[in-house]
Amino acid sequence: MDGVTNGRTFRNGSLAEVSTPGRVAGPDEDISQEELGLAARNHGLLLEALRHDVTPPGLHYVLVHYDIPYVPPAEADTWTLTVGGLVREPLVLDLSALYSLPPVTHRVTMECAGNGRARLTPRPVSQPWLVEAVGTADWTGVPLRTLLAEAGVEPDAVEAVFTGADHGVERGVEQDYRRSLTLKDATAADREVLVAYEMNGAPLPPQHGHPLRLVVPGWYGMAHVKWLRDITLTGTPFTGFQQSVAYRFRQSPDEPGDPVTRIAPRALMVPPGFPDFMSRTRVVRPGPLRLEGRAWSGHAPVTKVEVSTDDGGSWQEAELDPPDGRPGHAWSWRHWEAHWTATPGTHVLTARATDAAGNTQPVTQPWNRGGFGNNLVQRIPVLCAEVDGSSSTHSRPA
C-alpha cells in the first residue's frame, strides 16, 4: 500500500462494546441518544439561509467524523502537507509555500452523502440528517494538479490517497480519516480539485478543515478531506475503511456495494412564511407568495426545477436564474423562484430538480443501508390561516 494502511482493528475485545457495526432502526424506533449525540455536534444549513448565494461559514453544514483537530495559532505556521509515494520528487510544503503558488477560487456547493437519512424508512442509524446538510462557499487554494505536477507522478501511480489529521474509531477500526481519488478524478480539468486554505476570503474555520482541506467540485462531502496532512500516490486502488467499508451503496450488509461519488440533483425551498417553534410547520397569510430556493447536481448543470403546492399531485415549472457563466462557479447551486397564491387550509410544498444528464429527483425514497445519496424531494407542511392581528401594535421601524 506504499505506506498507506487501512486502519487497524482493536485487539482489545472491550472496544466491541463501544464501537458497533452499522445498523438499521427498527420499525417503531425513534431517534436514539446516540443519533442525538451526533445531531448536537454536526449541524445543517438553516433553510432560510438558502437566500444567501454564498453561505456564511457558521451556517454551512458541518460533519466531523471524530474530533476537530486543535491547531493552536502558533502551530498553524508549522503545519506541513507532504506529497509522497509514487512521485519523483517528494514534497514537504508549509503554508507559506502554498500561499506563494498562484491561487484559484471556486464557488462550490457541498452536500453530505448522508443528507436525508433520518427521513428514510427504515432509518439507517448514523448522523440523522433531514434535508439540510448542504452549503455553498468560495474556496481558495492551489489546484491539486499544480502540486502533483511539481512532485512528478510516476507512470505506475493510479490513485492519490488523502490523509486528514482527524483520528478516531469507526465500527471497530481505529483510523485517521482517509480517502482516495483516481488520478483521472484528481486531475480533471472540468472539476478542478483544490488544496484550499481560505473559505469566503478568510482562513478556513476550524470545523471546515483549518488550515488545509481538499475541495472536490461536484462530489459529496466525504471526498473533501479536511485537516489535510498528506497526499500519497499509490500503484493500487485504496481499500481503506472510508473507501471500501463506509460510503458504499448497499441493500444488504454483505455485498461490496458501489462507491458513493458525485452529488445527485436536489432542489431545496426556503420555507415560506414563519414557523411554529416546535413543529416547524410554516404559517402563511392567504394571498400571493413568492417561493424561492436553490438547486444543484454534481453530475451536470441543473436545467429544470418544478414546484408542487399539493404534495406532488401537480407540478409547475419554476423560473431559474440565468446560468452563472463563470467557470469557477460551474459546481455551485442555482437560484430559482415560483409564485403561489395561498388559500386557507393546509398544504404541502415540494420542489424537484432535473439536470442536463437527465437525472430527476425521485418522489419515492431511494433506499440503501447507509442512507447515502438519497435525494427524495423535500416536503414543507404549510398552514395558511387568517390571524387575529399581528404580534405587535407598535409600528415596526424601517
Add this chain to the structure above:
Amino acid sequence: MDGVTNGRTFRNGSLAEVSTPGRVAGPDEDISQEELGLAARNHGLLLEALRHDVTPPGLHYVLVHYDIPYVPPAEADTWTLTVGGLVREPLVLDLSALYSLPPVTHRVTMECAGNGRARLTPRPVSQPWLVEAVGTADWTGVPLRTLLAEAGVEPDAVEAVFTGADHGVERGVEQDYRRSLTLKDATAADREVLVAYEMNGAPLPPQHGHPLRLVVPGWYGMAHVKWLRDITLTGTPFTGFQQSVAYRFRQSPDEPGDPVTRIAPRALMVPPGFPDFMSRTRVVRPGPLRLEGRAWSGHAPVTKVEVSTDDGGSWQEAELDPPDGRPGHAWSWRHWEAHWTATPGTHVLTARATDAAGNTQPVTQPWNRGGFGNNLVQRIPVLCAEVDGSSSTHSRPA
C-alpha cells in the same frame, strides 16, 4: 403596556394542530422527529472547542426560536434601532449613529437556559440539548446605559422591553421575540449590558443577531435578544410570552413559576483521547493524561473545580488558571486542568464547579418542566485500551 403587546393567539382553530402546549416525554419515549428538527437547526459547541479561550463563531452554540431574519447586505445600512416609551427623547438610531458612540468590548460566556434538557428524566420536549449549548465571544457595541441616558428615562419607567425581528408562533401565540429587563438589571455597572454589533472583531454573523443584538453578561441566552429592533421603556412589568409563559421554573404546568435569569455554575471537560464515531465513547491509552476544560457561573466568579474519574465516587481539585483580572472579562469562563493516570478498563469522567456565592453543581438532576437552568454534571464514558498499532505506518509530518 406603552405600545408593547404580548402577542396574540390565533382565531383559526387549525393552528392548534401545529402549535401545541409544552409537554414532557413519556417514560420510554425516544427523541421525536420534532425534537430532531430543532437539533438539526440549532447547534452546540463541539466540546473539543472548549480549548479555545474565545469560541470561533461557527462553533459557538446557536438557538434560533423562529427563523433568522434575512437582512440583504444593502439593507443593513438602513437598519434602525428605536428607543421609545417612557423617555423624554425618543431615538431612532441607524448603525452609523451607533458606530459613532464610544465602543466597549466584553468577553462573555453565554449558555442556553435549556442546556442539558435532553438528559433529564422525564425529558421536557423542546430543543434537545445534551451539555453543549455554550460559547464565549468578545462582543463589541454600545453600553445600553449610554443609550438610555441619551433618551432620558422618565421617573415612572420600571422596565426596558427589547424586541427582535424574528417572528413566529410558539404554543399558539404569534409573536416577535421579546424580553424585558428591570431598569436595575438594564443599567447594572457590574454586568454592563451592551447593544452589540461585533462578535470577535467582525460584524455579527446572521445567526448571532446581525446587525444588532443585546448582550447581558451572566444571564442565560434568552435575555440576549438578537436582531434587535426596538427598546421600549414601560411603567409596568412586561408579561409577554417569553417572560411569563416560557422561561419559568415550574414543577407543574399550572403554577406561575419563578423566572429564569442568571447562569448556574457549570464545568465542562474537553473529552480526552479520541472518539468512536457513533457512540462518541472516548478511547485513551494507558498512562498519564492531562484533563482540561472551562467553568463558569453567572452568579459569581468560579472559585473551585473538582474532577472525578470514578463517576463521582471520589473527587480531586483541579488547578484553575489565575483570575483574568480585566473587568470586561468578569463574566467569561475560566480554564482549568487536572491530571489522571488512565488504567485499562472503562471509566466515567466528570467535573463540577463551585462559585464564590457558594453554588455547586449537583450530581443528581435539578428537574423542572421546561428543563431550564439544569446544571447536572457532565459524564464522559472512557475506554482505556491497548491497541494493536496505530492507524498508519507512514510517519506523520510535523
